[in-house]
Amino acid sequence: MSVDKYEVIIGCEIHCQLLTKTKAFCSCENRYGGMPDTRVCPVCLGLPGAMPRISKGYVELGAVAGLALNCNIAEFTKFDRKHYFYPDLVKGYQITQYDVPLCTDGYVDLPQNGSYKRVRIERIHLEEDVGKSLHLEGAHSYIDYNRSGTPLIEIVTKPDMNAPEEAALFMQTVQEILRYVSVTEGNLEEGNMRCDANINLKIWENGKEFRTPISEIKNLNSFRSIRDACTYEVKRQLEEFDTDRQEFVLGFKRTMGWDEVKGETVIQRTKNSFVDYRFTTEPDIKPFTVSRELVEEARKKVGELPEAKRQRLKKEYGLSDFDVQTLTSSRNLVLWFEEAAKKSKDPKKAANWILAELLAVLNEKEQDITEIAIKPDHIADLVNIVCAGTITSKQAKDVFAEMIATAKMPSDIVKEKGLAATTNTDEIAAFVKEVIAENPKAIADYKSGKSNVVGWLMGQVMKKSKGKATPATATKLLNEELAKL
């Protein structure tokens, strides 16, 4: 390879299905899967005379996505028709937004080496999904129109990413944010989110600067395929530049697919002429104003985003990166934690109970935090009675288990079972004296300088008290007694 230096340039277009109850412009249920062609109607089948209507919540969810990705929301917008022929596009045109998208000028900050790299978002527009071609074995292809008319947003970035890993991280970050604000299920395997990556290279050679033609790799549906397809394209474009400069200079933008099995990009078509989609304003849907009330509602739904929350929780509660990452893995979980933390005398302990114990229980029961019977108050109560010395940490484990089993409040469990730890000095002092009297060998060892025997003696005191002695008091009294010997 003779090039002096090169730079990778990547921009992404992400299609993302929204969680509205119905499809974008009709009342068919918006759901993945099912028997082919069972969730269709004249509107989403594009039958003549059928009239589309914007579904409830569609524009608002689009605005939530836009605000979560730091965009401006248009005050006035409209839908357009994009005309082309493809078997899965039953109407012969797709309803989308052309020149007045709902959201513009946003950005996503990607964590990078303790700082952030900003990827600008040019626009987010609303559009409908098309049907799905099924190329089954044999000579036939089939089309399932259940997906036809599913509400999408398309997120278009500026070409701000400079490495395949960055493109994958961008997709991952967008997925996290949009799931967090409940805009999408974001399930890549089910095609809820798909990414097209536009990639080319800036190359410097003998003091001259070149640009390779852009490859648009379509329908990448996993973080790994984004990374691998872009990595492959970098290598391929470098080789192409090296072997065939003439064609390269004249090169046109290419549409590529990604063959996961072979690990190669495959040319689907070369765009050597301008494709005219004959965009026209959708005549059946009036242009409309986006009310500021709707935008304010959307803003409330966005709230504090995961990364900002992680930074704040780390600072406020002294939690580790790993802890805050786990807590913010779902919005329900982190809100639950925050409520427990607010009511706990020691919020870090509340985090520990949730992360170490409660998540294991949820995992085992295959439940979400919202599905279990115990509430944040339960954890706060548990933390508070341990902090107050009412029970020991060891007892707390048993109380936790009982709390999970019965959903009773920890302080009630303690009362019912008579578990309260004793800080009664006389009682504990009696245990200490008994232990000293009953273990002459250990005492002899202690006197001969084996100080590690103290830990064992302490264990005996705790055992005698059936775990009810507060360790701090017991240690103090044991040391006092030993000092007298």
Ligand SMILES: [Zn+2]
């Ligand atoms: Zn329909």
